[in-house]
Amino acid sequence: MSYSVVKNTSFLTAASILQKIISFVYFTVIARIIGVGDTGQYFFALTFTTIFTVVADFGLGQILIRETARYPENSERNLNTVFWTKVIFGAVAYLLVVFFINVFNYAPEVKQLVYLSGVTMFFDNLHATFYALFRARKNLFYESVGVVASQFLTLTIGTIALLMHWPLIWLIVAYTIPSFLNFLYSAYFARRVYKLHYGFIWDKNLFKTFIVLAVPFALAGIIGRLYSYSDSLIMSKMLSRDELGWWSVPYKITFAFQFIPVALSASIFPVMSGLYLQSKEKIGQLFQKSWHYLFIIIFPLSFGLFVLADPIITKIYKPEYLPSVPVLRVLIISLIFGFLSFITGALLNASNRQKVQTILVAVALVVNIVINVILLPRIGIIGAAFAALTGNIILCFGGIYFAGQFAALDFKRIFISINQTLWPALIMAAAVYYLSSRINYLVTIPIGAVLYFVLLFVTGGLNKAMILEAKQKILVKSNPMSVL
Numbered sequence: 001m002s003y004s005v006v007k008n009t010s011f012l013t014a015a016s017i018l019q020k021i022i023s024f025v026y027f028t029v030i031a032r033i034i035g036v037g038d039t040g041q042y043f044f045a046l047t048f049t050t051i052f053t054v055v056a057d058f059g060l061g062q063i064l065i066r067e068t069a070r071y072p073e074n075s076e077r078n079l080n081t082v083f084w085t086k087v088i089f090g091a092v093a094y095l096l097v098v099f100f101i102n103v104f105n106y107a108p109e110v111k112q113l114v115y116l117s118g119v120t121m122f123f124d125n126l127h128a129t130f131y132a133l134f135r136a137r138k139n140l141f142y143e144s145v146g147v148v149a150s151q152f153l154t155l156t157i158g159t160i161a162l163l164m165h166w167p168l169i170w171l172i173v174a175y176t177i178p179s180f181l182n183f184l185y186s187a188y189f190a191r192r193v194y195k196l197h198y199g200f201i202w203d204k205n206l207f208k209t210f211i212v213l214a215v216p217f218a219l220a221g222i223i224g225r226l227y228s229y230s231d232s233l234i235m236s237k238m239l240s241r242d243e244l245g246w247w248s249v250p251y252k253i254t255f256a257f258q259f260i261p262v263a264l265s266a267s268i269f270p271v272m273s274g275l276y277l278q279s280k281e282k283i284g285q286l287f288q289k290s291w292h293y294l295f296i297i298i299f300p301l302s303f304g305l306f307v308l309a310d311p312i313i314t315k316i317y318k319p320e321y322l323p324s325v326p327v328l329r330v331l332i333i334s335l336i337f338g339f340l341s342f343i344t345g346a347l348l349n350a351s352n353r354q355k356v357q358t359i360l361v362a363v364a365l366v367v368n369i370v371i372n373v374i375l376l377p378r379i380g381i382i383g384a385a386f387a388a389l390t391g392n393i394i395l396c397f398g399g400i401y402f403a404g405q406f407a408a409l410d411f412k413r414i415f416i417s418i419n420q421t422l423w424p425a426l427i428m429a430a431a432v433y434y435l436s437s438r439i440n441y442l443v444t445i446p447i448g449a450v451l452y453f454v455l456l457f458v459t460g461g462l463n464k465a466m467i468l469e470a471k472q473k474i475l476v477k478s479n480p481m482s483v484l
């Protein structure tokens with residue numbers, strides 16, 4: 001069973017949006033009820049184990065997708081070999097979690113949260129194996145259902161635990177139970193749909209081949225994961241748990257919007273891969289249009305959140321999170337460069353320059369760590385925000401510099417796009433800021449949205465032809481090699 005690209009994209013995009021909404025609501029409820037300090041501990045436990053998921057997977061998921069997509073007749077052998085390999089790697093990753101949480105000598109209550117979160121990581125790694133098989137067979141329906149159902153179950157269990165005033169560890173249990181059930185669900189339907197036979201089938205030669213192929217993915221994943229979460233690790237040792245709690249709120253808010261560039265980069269990556277062999281001019285056009293669409297989204301989102309940061313934090317998360325406001329403002333500006341760097345990264349990877357992209361992320365990681373070590377003791381969590389901003393600027397401009405060496409990029413056209421979308425967003429933000437001091441901030445959001453789109457049409461940043469083109473891309477199966 002397989003689905004078209006359009007249906008698969010619709011399945012996963014809808015599931016991602018629902019999952020992000022449920023996850024955001026869940027975290028908001030947690031932050032409001034348990035307070036700043038416990039929120040910091042909860043956030044750290046999940047962050048700490050997330051870093052080790054790269055060790056558990058080791059890039060084998062991507063290799064399983066690629067090789068099974070090419071040779072579907074090897075699905076059973078590939079799946080069983082990768083599954084048992086990931087069982088071993090997952091166990092090693094869990095031992096590393098236990099080892100490092102003790103080496104760094106965290107508080108006993110934090111260790112308990114991390115130990116259970118590590119179990120969640122283990123089962124997440126296993127059900128990802130079965131979903132990789134579904135992806136290889138062009139079937140994202142079951143993964144989409146599993147993602148949403150799992151997140152909804154987490155919300156349900158966690159909410160009950162909060163209302164019943166159960167210990168903090170139950171908020172981790174709310175992830176562990178759905179993760180285990182998701183593993184059973186994905187394994188059952190993979191077997192049922194594709195008539196697979198499970199057993200201890202471990203092909204030694206296949207294992208060696210897959211490991212060699214997976215090393216670049218694993219290295220890039222480890223560096224990328226450290227770049228995303230190193231600031232939280234450093235803060236956990238240098239700052240208080242309250243400060244980590246203040247950091248977690250703006251981090252979660254900005255992270256909630258990451259599905260936008262992820263979905264766009266995932267869509268254009270295969271197209272760029274094909275165009276790279278055919279036309280540097282067309283790959284440049286696709287890059288520029290992708291950035292233009294991101295400008296339309298990210299400028300009003302960033303500037304709107306910037307001016308409404310105070311009421312959003314204090315009204316949604318309570319006044320005790322007021323120190324999160326300046327952090328959110330810096331991170332939301334950082335989000336602009338972070339969004340754009342997804343597209344530069346997709347272009348470099350699609351053009352066989354994944355080593356350049358990995359080096360860029362490594363440089364950003366080193367700079368991020370250095371800035372954090374220097375600024376955190378002096379100015380606190382706002383220093384981590386400036387470190388994130390600097391890292392994303394490096395990824396964005398470093399990416400476009402190297403991309404411009406082989407792709408035909410029209411920088412004049414890019415600056416025109418910035419001019420067409422930036423000014424409407426700035427004027428909108430100024431209007432929202434003015435109105436928010438006179439009326440409820442929630443009312444200013446739709447007013448600002450209408451004003452922004454009117455101005456966008458005035459400047460030419462958006463026109464009827466672009467809307468019709470986007471509508472056609474969504475509703476009609478077009479040539480997969482066509483430019484946006």
